[in-house]
Amino acid sequence: MISDNVNAFVETFEVSGAAGGPLAGLTFAAKDLYDVAGHVTGCGNPEWARTHAAATGNAAPVATLLGAGATLVGKTHTDELAYSLMGANAHYGTPVNSADPRRMPGGSSSGSAAAVAAGLADIGLGSDTGGSVRLPAAFCGIWGIRPTHGRVSIDGTMPLAPSFDTVGWFARDLATLARATAAFGLPVEGDRPTRLLLPVDVWACAEEITVAAVVPLLARLEAVTGPAVPIILAPEGLPAWFDAFRVCQAAEAWQSHGEWISTHEPGFGPGISDRFRIASEITPEGWEAARAMRQRVTQRLTRILADGAALVFPTGPGPAPMRNADEPTLNAYRNRALQMLCPSGLGGLPQLSIPAGVVDGGPVGLSLAGARDSEGRLIALAEIATRTGR
Amino acid sequence: MISDNVNAFVETFEVSGAAGGPLAGLTFAAKDLYDVAGHVTGCGNPEWARTHAAATGNAAPVATLLGAGATLVGKTHTDELAYSLMGANAHYGTPVNSADPRRMPGGSSSGSAAAVAAGLADIGLGSDTGGSVRLPAAFCGIWGIRPTHGRVSIDGTMPLAPSFDTVGWFARDLATLARATAAFGLPVEGDRPTRLLLPVDVWACAEEITVAAVVPLLARLEAVTGPAVPIILAPEGLPAWFDAFRVCQAAEAWQSHGEWISTHEPGFGPGISDRFRIASEITPEGWEAARAMRQRVTQRLTRILADGAALVFPTGPGPAPMRNADEPTLNAYRNRALQMLCPSGLGGLPQLSIPAGVVDGGPVGLSLAGARDSEGRLIALAEIATRTGR
Numbered sequence: 034m035i036s037d038n039v040n041a042f043v044e045t046f047e048v049s050g051a052a053g054g055p056l057a058g059l060t061f062a063a064k065d066l067y068d069v070a071g072h073v074t075g076c077g078n079p080e081w082a083r084t085h086a087a088a089t090g091n092a093a094p095v096a097t098l099l100g101a102g103a104t105l106v107g108k109t110h111t112d113e114l115a116y117s118l119m120g121a122n123a124h125y126g127t128p129v130n131s132a133d134p135r136r137m138p139g140g141s142s143s144g145s146a147a148a149v150a151a152g153l154a155d156i157g158l159g160s161d162t163g164g165s166v167r168l169p170a171a172f173c174g175i176w177g178i179r180p181t182h183g184r185v186s187i188d189g190t191m192p193l194a195p196s197f198d199t200v201g202w203f204a205r206d207l208a209t210l211a212r213a214t215a216a217f218g219l220p221v222e223g224d225r226p227t228r229l230l231l232p233v234d235v236w237a238c239a240e241e242i243t244v245a246a247v248v249p250l251l252a253r254l255e256a257v258t259g260p261a262v263p264i265i266l267a268p269e270g271l272p273a274w275f276d277a278f279r280v281c282q283a284a285e286a287w288q289s290h291g292e293w294i295s296t297h298e299p300g301f302g303p304g305i306s307d308r309f310r311i312a313s314e315i316t317p318e319g320w321e322a323a324r325a326m327r328q329r330v331t332q333r334l335t336r337i338l339a340d341g342a343a344l345v346f347p348t349g350p351g352p353a354p355m356r357n358a359d360e361p362t363l364n365a366y367r368n369r370a371l372q373m374l375c376p377s378g379l380g381g382l383p384q385l386s387i388p389a390g391v392v393d394g395g396p397v398g399l400s401l402a403g404a405r406d407s408e409g410r411l412i413a414l415a416e417i418a419t420r421t422g423r
Numbered sequence: 424m425i426s427d428n429v430n431a432f433v434e435t436f437e438v439s440g441a442a443g444g445p446l447a448g449l450t451f452a453a454k455d456l457y458d459v460a461g462h463v464t465g466c467g468n469p470e471w472a473r474t475h476a477a478a479t480g481n482a483a484p485v486a487t488l489l490g491a492g493a494t495l496v497g498k499t500h501t502d503e504l505a506y507s508l509m510g511a512n513a514h515y516g517t518p519v520n521s522a523d524p525r526r527m528p529g530g531s532s533s534g535s536a537a538a539v540a541a542g543l544a545d546i547g548l549g550s551d552t553g554g555s556v557r558l559p560a561a562f563c564g565i566w567g568i569r570p571t572h573g574r575v576s577i578d579g580t581m582p583l584a585p586s587f588d589t590v591g592w593f594a595r596d597l598a599t600l601a602r603a604t605a606a607f608g609l610p611v612e613g614d615r616p617t618r619l620l621l622p623v624d625v626w627a628c629a630e631e632i633t634v635a636a637v638v639p640l641l642a643r644l645e646a647v648t649g650p651a652v653p654i655i656l657a658p659e660g661l662p663a664w665f666d667a668f669r670v671c672q673a674a675e676a677w678q679s680h681g682e683w684i685s686t687h688e689p690g691f692g693p694g695i696s697d698r699f700r701i702a703s704e705i706t707p708e709g710w711e712a713a714r715a716m717r718q719r720v721t722q723r724l725t726r727i728l729a730d731g732a733a734l735v736f737p738t739g740p741g742p743a744p745m746r747n748a749d750e751p752t753l754n755a756y757r758n759r760a761l762q763m764l765c766p767s768g769l770g771g772l773p774q775l776s777i778p779a780g781v782v783d784g785g786p787v788g789l790s791l792a793g794a795r796d797s798e799g800r801l802i803a804l805a806e807i808a809t810r811t812g813r
Contacts, residue, residue, distance in 0.1 A: 236623035237623045240655070240658075251653065252650065260642065260650035261650065262642070263638060264631070265627070265631035268630075
């Protein structure tokens with residue numbers, strides 16, 4: 034049993050993985066959205082835990098990692114119902130970001146990121162709807178991947194917005210991340226991206242000092258691929274893309290949880306209750322318009338990335354906000370971050386966040402995103418570019 | 424005497440250049456802000472022409488080109504008092520953009536750009552306060568340079584905003600542009616920029632299709648310098664930089680012309696009168712704040728470009744607006760363009776606009792901007808990158 038000194042875990046226990054599997058010798062921690070047989074899936078909210086019985090089986094991603102030989106060491110904190118990005122949970126506290134304890138760990142997969150960053154697990158199982166693996170990975174200075182939407186089964190997982198929800202995982206090094214990726218049946222090598230695209234509108238959302246911190250890693254990637262080619266990613270403007278994301282996500286979140294919330298009035302913390310209230314007010318016309326925009330975005334991303342290109346951009350606008358940041362500061366940060374994170378969400382694209390540097394003590398990440406099913410390309414490029422000695 | 428088939432000229436005449444000079448055999452056209460002995464300098468406004476006597480001498484830039492052997496073939500249209508960017512003059516019409524006659528030629532150096540684009544002069548003498556050479560160069564598919572502020576004498580020239588005003592010149596090819604540049608005593612070769620910086624916030628102001636049109640030339644530049652390094656140019660946001668530019672320019676423009684305007688009520692066309700009215704209302708406090716911001720911007724640009732780096736970015740957001748565009752469309756375009764053009768103006772930096780491609784029939788330009796006195800670096804890089812056969 035591990036000793037949780039960073040408030041990463043809801044509970045610690047040990048379930049051994051299958052003997053002799055490819056992940057033998059590795060441990061993992063599972064976000065408390067994933068069913069683990071015999072345990073209540075709490076989803077970050079005490080009322081949820083109180084009103085749900087213990088799971089009778091393992092969620093598909095948990096079963097996959099156990100079957101591949103990794104040992105489960107516990108269930109980790111999540112933002113309430115995964116509907117936040119910062120890692121603050123009004124009921125269970127905020128996991129500690131070991132990379133810079135003054136700062137938020139990021140969320141919603143806060144505990145799994147914190148556990149991996151603190152060395153309490155080798156693999157962190159998270160989920161990513163709007164950035165809940167990518168952003169905490171960047172904040173905690175670790176690797177994180179969100180695979181192609183629909184490619185990895187999430188059976189036995191609390192849904193948030195099913196047309197966006199993916200599993201995702203963290204590791205402290207690329208080799209471990211790649212082993213976990215392979216365990217999920219995804220390729221971890223292959224042709225590199227044919228070229229890199231540099232979405233200037235996404236980059237323009239980042240802080241100056243963060244851009245300066247990630248460009249050395251960009252240069253290493255470009256040494257493999259040639260210069261990244263500037264592109265305007267969102268001709269309609271990233272705020273319009275974000276709005277389409279926000280509306281679709283909210284409408285689906287209310288479909289997933291509106292009835293339970295209306296029945297149980299679960300006493301959400303700041304931000305979460307606001308978001309669900311707004312979600313309850315999405316009109317059918319608003320949702321329809323957002324879905325139409327999403328379809329255009331998806332078609333555009335498919336076209337741009339069709340020939341094996343990959344997007345490269347800072348994962349978030351800057352390092353994690355400070356733990357004592359006020360709500361307006363966090364909201365402004367979140368809105369900026371979601372403009373950067375929403376393209377992959379809208380398009381169902383895989384995105385790999387690579388630890389890229391440190392700004393004022395806080396880690397920042399650089400991301401690669403590619404067409405659907407391009408995980409192997411992204412990992413292959415990252416492997417070459419970050420190989421020691423290059 | 425040339426035949427003006429593009430409404431570029433206020434009047435055509437011929438003044439021969441000095442025999443045997445380095446520009447022998449070349450012709451030039453001078454914007455009607457420059458004194459030419461024996462001619463009234465009309466500055467694009469009939470009341471100005473009516474209330475000013477014929478010049479008794481040549482403005483310094485005219486004298487320089489004549490002294491270097493170029494032959495002056497006439498005086499060209501300008502936006503009224505040079506206080507616009509599009510090239511529409513309510514009194515004298517809009518010069519024709521030969522590259523795409525459906526589109527505006529750009530201003531305020533509209534006639535000189537149009538004359539060069541139409542082949543009616545080899546060199547076009549313009550002036551650039553906020554972009555009045557750079558933008559028409561891009562719109563007309565020709566080369567244009569704005570040198571370091573204060574480096575080339577503008578004695579005998581109507582001022583607009585003296586702390587921004589520079590001479591500038593156009594040519595259809597780099598060899599001619601370089602010959603004119605040398606005639607003004609500026610270097611045309613030297614070390615290339617040590618590296619290129621890619622200001623993502625400036626790029627994000629451009630249209631998607633324009634970015635796509637200029638990236639092939641960017642790739643040729645990068646083949647010489649290595650990959651351009653992303654940077655946030657304006658941590659305060661380009662709108663804040665533009666606002667500082669706008670206020671400083673307006674305050675100086677009112678200092679230059681307020682008394683004459685108040686006395687003569689010159690009947691300006693649309694846009695110009697509004698801008699001078701706004702200029703008359705700048706408060707001392709507003710001007711002071713804008714100057715303080717300008718000082719910070721200048722210090723930042725000096726620091727960023729200190730080691731021989733150069734900025735590379737699209738000259739304007741897109742090809743020229745159509746001649747029949749309405750005023751709101753033109754205003755929106757102007758505001759976007761000025762966010763891209765204001766950094767060099769604020770910093771007094773040289774900027775070279777290179778013809779880079781065509782979007783829907785209309786030319787677009789890619790610019791290099793460097794530290795003060797870096798004209799030679801910019802031209803040296805452009806020369807290598809655009810050399811035939813590369």
